[in-house]
Amino acid sequence: MQLFFQENITPPLISLDQDESRHLYKVLRKKQGDHVFVTNGAGLLFECVILEANPRKTSLKVVHTTEVEEESFHIHLVIAPTKSPDRMEWMVEKITEIGFHELTLLQTMNSERSYLKTDRLEKKIISACKQSLKYRIPILHPISKLDEILDSGEFEDYQKFIAYVDEHHDHHLFDSADPRGKYLVLIGPEGDFDPVEIKKALQAGFKPVSLGKARLRTETAGLATVQILQTLNR
16 A cells, blocks of 8 residues: 555545655556545545546545554653764654654753754654554654743643663563553653652652663664564554
8 A cells, every 4th residue: 555645635636735645656657547645644544546647736525434442551761862963854754653652852961862854854754654554644843941841730641751771770661551542651861860850750750660671872872662562562
């Protein structure tokens, strides 16, 4: 299946934007009468027939609509951007393929980067969703300070964890999290969280967890977190 993405779909007719139309027409060589699949990124999958294949604006007619159920769990990853934007883009691509729901970029005391272009990350997310046939686009939040996360009242019903390097705790995330839950996991920068930040998180109800015996790079830790929680809910 070749999947296309278009927001604000109002059946029975769909018009693909220029980027999607160009890909359909010039790369895939689709033509009038061919069947294609389109998602709105909010859980709906539309089977369509091409009315007009045009590299600027392709017109489709919806012939069947499927609503994809939401998963029984929710992964919200809060992670400090890496010094290299490429490494963060790689992580976003891979965790999208594996499956997550929300991502918040985190500014900490040891952050090496306090700004990252979210438009590039959003494109990576959409592209990875299309490639891996996912019909719900994860939410990407702008960068937030740690105190804003800790003081927020919206995570009261979440299982909250902070992953950091500490030889004195061996509570693995897989053993600490309960299946079919809502998870909020903090991942620090390459220099890890400052002890003051760890203390604040623990006081705010976050549980310290390990992702394994090896010390992981920030982007690897983000990938491992999503994979662990997906495995827990397999």
